[in-house]
Amino acid sequence: MILTDDQRALRDMAEAFARKEVMPIANQIDMEERTPDSLISKAAEFGLYGLYTPVEYGGAGADMVSVCLVCEEIAKASPAFAGALTVEMILCPAAVAILGTEEQKQRILPRSASGERLMAYSQSEPAGAGNVMEHLTRAIPDGNGYRLDGSKLYCTQGPAQTYLVMCRTRDKDGKEGFGCVIVEREAEGLHIAPYEHKLGWRGTNTGPIAFDNVRIEPENVLGDLLTGGFSHRAANHANLLGHVATSIGCAEGLFDLTLEYVKDRRLYGRNMSELQPISYWMAEAWAKIQACRALLYDTAAAFDRGEMQPATSNACKAFIGDACFEICCKLLQMWGGSGIMDSTGVNRYMRDAKAKTIAEGASEMHYAIIANQLFHNSPALVPPQTFVKGAA
Ligand SMILES: Cc1cc2nc3c(=O)[nH]c(=O)nc-3n(C[C@H](O)[C@H](O)[C@H](O)COP(=O)(O)OP(=O)(O)OC[C@H]3O[C@@H](n4cnc5c(N)ncnc54)[C@H](O)[C@@H]3O)c2cc1C
Structure with missing residues (x-):
């Protein structure tokens, strides 16, 4: 396909960034199963984490073709680093941009776009990642908010600070659904297990997380309580x-x-x-x-x-x-x-x-x-x- 001048320029910049900053440490990331903080900082400075975030929330609002070109270039050097990047750059910010209230977007997106508080997406459970109606993590009504209980597998989180957690939900009338809640790393009751050693995608810290009565304030429900997990x-x-x-x-x-x-x-x-x-x-x-x-x-x-x-x-x-x-x-x-x-x-x-x-x-x-x-x-x-x- 024919690229626009902007798309070509962005691809060339991403290629140069990948050659200079990622390729020299790509084997180290794989062998040590760790992404150095310095690379996260450089990626943030380069603008990678905000590439797909809308401009009004601190991002570059790039189109999908541009985003794919950048992901491709970074992956040529380190497919593992690029793997975590898609979750941080695309999936989580887009979910917040689609489902979030204005307050949530203002609170979460600028800090994720700048790399200050990266996001992780947590859905997979032992019952099968896609088999969501058999998932056991639940948000149960509690006062004016909810409490979250359960555990997740394989959450790729690196240095994530904000977790989007897909969970079974029940509203105050007892109606069941599948929603999405926001859990901050500092939340009481969030337990992050040591990451798994894995065959590929090393250095991205994939591992189980658990929620033990984590308090979810109403402003941390993303989208409709009963359908948020499906509607992004x-x-x-x-x-x-x-x-x-x-x-x-x-x-x-x-x-x-x-x-x-x-x-x-x-x-x-x-x-x-x-x-x-x-x-x-x-x-x-x-x-x-x-x-x-x-x-x-x-x-x-x-x-x-x-x-x-x-x-x-x-x-x-x-x-x-x-x-x-x-x-x-x-x-x-x-x-x-x-x-x-x-x-x-x-x-x-x-x-x-x-x-x-x-x-x-x-x-x-x-x-x-x-x-x-x-x-x-x-x-x-x-x-x-x-x-x-x-x-x-
Ligand atoms: C490196 C890595 C990073 C990950 N990061 C995250 C993350 O950040 N957040 C998160 O929530 N999850 C994450 N996951 C989990 C990932 O999404 C799941 O592993 C994946 O969706 C498969 O689900 P499962 O492991 O439950 O396999 P299962 O659902 O148990 O499937 C096992 C096998 O059965 C077959 N199968 C599955 N479904 C069907 C079907 N419908 N028809 C026919 N055959 C089928 C496939 O061969 C599949 O490999 C990560 C996984 C990996 C490997």
Whole structure:
């Protein structure tokens, strides 16, 4: 697709930022399973966390195509850092912008956009991330507010200060629903367990959190108490697209390193790139990456126009996520034993690509959503409203 001058300029700036600030420490983030505070500060200064936040709340109000370009560039250097970024930059601010009252937007968005108080999104539970009606975390009426009880799995939180927690809800008349509440890190009764060691997306501090009678004031219910957990679909769709851009960046990052490697490496008296299967695999990987980019950016542009077809973000997530993992597996094969050794710093791309096929919903779940649309015309899949254009 043809980019505007602004989109091209932003992409180039993100590429320069990723090369200078992210790439040199990307292996360290993976090996030490920790993102240095200095990188968070530099990302904040660069404006990454506010990129998708509306201008009136301290952000840049960028369109989805621009957001995807930035996510792609950052992921070429560190797909793990980029993975957490989509939640902080897209999903959480968009959910607040869509569901929040004016007071909530003023209170939360400027501080998340500046990086002062980043946000985390907490939904997954042992019953299955998407199986929300069997979730056990509940907000129960208590005086003029609520109290939150339960626990969550796999919350990617890094240095997050503000948590958006999806929970079963009950109003004062006993009516049940699925809502979203805001919990600040300082809240009494919020317990953050040590993060999990994981295969990919390392350094993003993913782990369980628990709520023990956490007091929720009325002003910390986000959106309708009974439907808030379901009614920020535009935020979820936008986040899926940003997430997919990081899958593509992941495959491209490994592709670029592999291209240099096979050009330089001597094998059987010639450059590896002269071995026919190698040159064919590289060409095939390149073609597949171009196809993935075409699908993503076509979808992102449709999203910006408010014309995205139902379930296309799900299609991107499942199809491109799986394709990028397969591309990474093939590319890593070309490194032989050196690809398996951590010291070369390349196997993290394959591990991160795998994590991306599960995080934000496993591919099968997204295909199940598409199937539901195809065979049952599921009402949950009506085209989402665009967020940037301000529809609530
Ligand atoms: C690195 C990482 C970061 C994460 N960060 C967060 C976070 O910040 N916040 C958060 O809330 N969650 C987070 N998650 C959780 C993530 O969203 C879930 O792991 C994911 O949605 C899958 O849910 P599950 O683990 O409960 O798997 P399950 O729902 O138990 O599914 C297991 C497997 O069953 C298959 N499957 C699932 N659904 C279907 C279906 N409908 N049809 C056919 N097959 C199906 C798939 O193969 C799937 O992998 C993170 C996960 C990872 C890996």
